[in-house]
Amino acid sequence: MKLTIKKDILLEALNKVSKAISTKNLIPVLAGIKFELSKKKLTLTASDNDITIQTFINCNNDDVKVEEEGNIIIQGKYILDIVRKLPDEFINIEVIDELKILIYTQNSEFNLNGIAESEYPSINLEESKKKIDVKANIFKELVNQTAFAASNEETKPVLTGLNFNIVGDVLECNSTDSYRLARKVVKLDKSIDENYNIVIPSHNIVEFSRLVYDDDEIVEIHIFNNKILFKYNNLLFQSRLINGTYPNTSNLMPNEANLIITANLDEFYSVIDRASILTSDKDKNIVTLETEGDTLILKSSSLEIGRVEEKMKVKKSNKDDIRISFSAKYMMEALKSFNSDEININYVGEVKPIILKNEKDETLTQLVLPIRTY
Secondary structure (H helix, E strand, O other), X not given: OEEEEEHHHHHHHHHHHHHXXXXXXXXXXXXXXXXXXXXXXXXXXXXOOOEEEEEEEEOOOOOEEEEEOEEEEEEHHHHHXXXXXXXXXXXXXXXXXXXXXXXXXXXXXXXXXXXXXXXXXXXXXXXXXXXXXXXXXXXXXXXXXXXXXXXOOOOOHHHHEEEEEEEOOEEEEEEEOOOEEEEEEEEOOOOOOOOEEEEEEHHXXXXXXXXOOOOOOEEEXXXXXXXXXXXXXXXXXXXXXXXXXXXXXXXXXXXXXXXXXXXXXXXXXXXXXXXXXOOOOOOOOEXXXXXXXXXXXXXXXXXOOEEEEEEEEOEEOOOOOOEEEEEHHHHHHHHHOOOOOEEEEEEOOOOOOEEEEEOOEEEEEEEEOOOOOO
């Protein structure tokens, strides 16, 4: 294998696939990146058994010059560091004596020990005949608006994932950790024949969304029994699926509210942010919301620190006054997911979930459970 390649192009590809390299992996070969070079393209693959990322670079241009085809596995950490730090515009990579890798420029030379391609586990990045298409910007927004609500507790593995429920031309994404729920509904361009109800590890799908640009390009979704494959431009990203049945979250959504409070979103967020400064429990940081006429009052107190009270003007759907407590952290994270000027806070009851919506975007719903403080 021998080639000359533009540094920036190789570095971009290495940055993508290196997301799948785990330093904790028990299989040493999986710390490497597989290079497969032909006259037409250079393919890079990395995997940690949980996710697999593959990308390719076209060789039919001035950015890549192929002198000899071949395959080799190069230690991921070292090739990434070397390419990142070399100052030259072009880099030469050559395999000599089958397992010795020479990386050189005009003034630099690195010799690395490679690993034989035969030692790399067989990875099947097949595509399904029944793909689902979603625009990249919509997909990215979907993940950003829901993934934060997934659980970090491995005791309930199914809640550490994002639930994709696809029926006809509707993709419903749910994420919950039992204390809050994020739901986003996306209308697909075309209806699909088969229904899907799957759970994707939230960490994995967030990692993929970071590799996706906020553009109109298509993300292809290929679903299998125990894995999912995303295809985007020259990138393939495969993840395992989480086994288990995702809880039916529809019955958590109240059909109607006793009171709807309409507030300026940025102001409401800032008020909660300030009210939570003096809370002693950083995990829950409980604040209490009250209304007096068209004034919303947020309070929090701590015996050791002190107390705070914040007020703001709001609109209400009726004259009822309420009092309810909740986690400031959860409420702020839910508010951050909205791209709007106003927010509707739907109050159902003291022990019923608080529902956040925006009239201009019915596709997103956030739910936060209240916390008893008496």
